[in-house]
Amino acid sequence: MTSYRERLSPPLQVFVALLLVVPASVLVFLPINVPVGWGVGIALFVGFGLALWFGSPVLTVAEEGFRAGRAILYPGEIGAAAAFSGEEATAERGVRLDARAWTLFRGWVKPVIKIGLTDPNDPAPYWLVSTRHPERLSLAIDAIRPRTPGR
Structure with a gap:
């Protein structure tokens, strides 16, 4: 689903x-x-x-994980997700962007979501993905993350 x-x-x-x-x-x-x-x-x-x-990428969140185009993050690999819009999104795509991050940007979609990764062997520290609805996407991603004690 x-x-x-x-x-x-x-x-x-x-x-x-x-x-x-x-x-x-x-x-x-x-x-x-x-x-x-x-x-x-x-x-x-x-x-x-x-x-x-x-040719436009599709973002989906399902029980199997988060898909951004052809790339996928499985629930166990997903860390905290943060939504950015306006000037904050511009800063995340620009001056705050880590060159090692995995990105999926579209020039016509300004807001972004930043998804931390829990895999220590992954060379990318996080994913940064364009989305028109960063808050809704962040909630959907948080819903599939595995629950750990204290969360």
């Missing part, structure tokens, strides 16, 4: 800007064949749009 799922897809503005490939294709094919230009432009728009949508 999945307790959290989020696709880090681009915002509508990116797809609106992508529409510019249609008139650009028409202009390129203008001396050759205008209908072909329209067809190529529409095909490029649909193709790039689908690539952007399906």
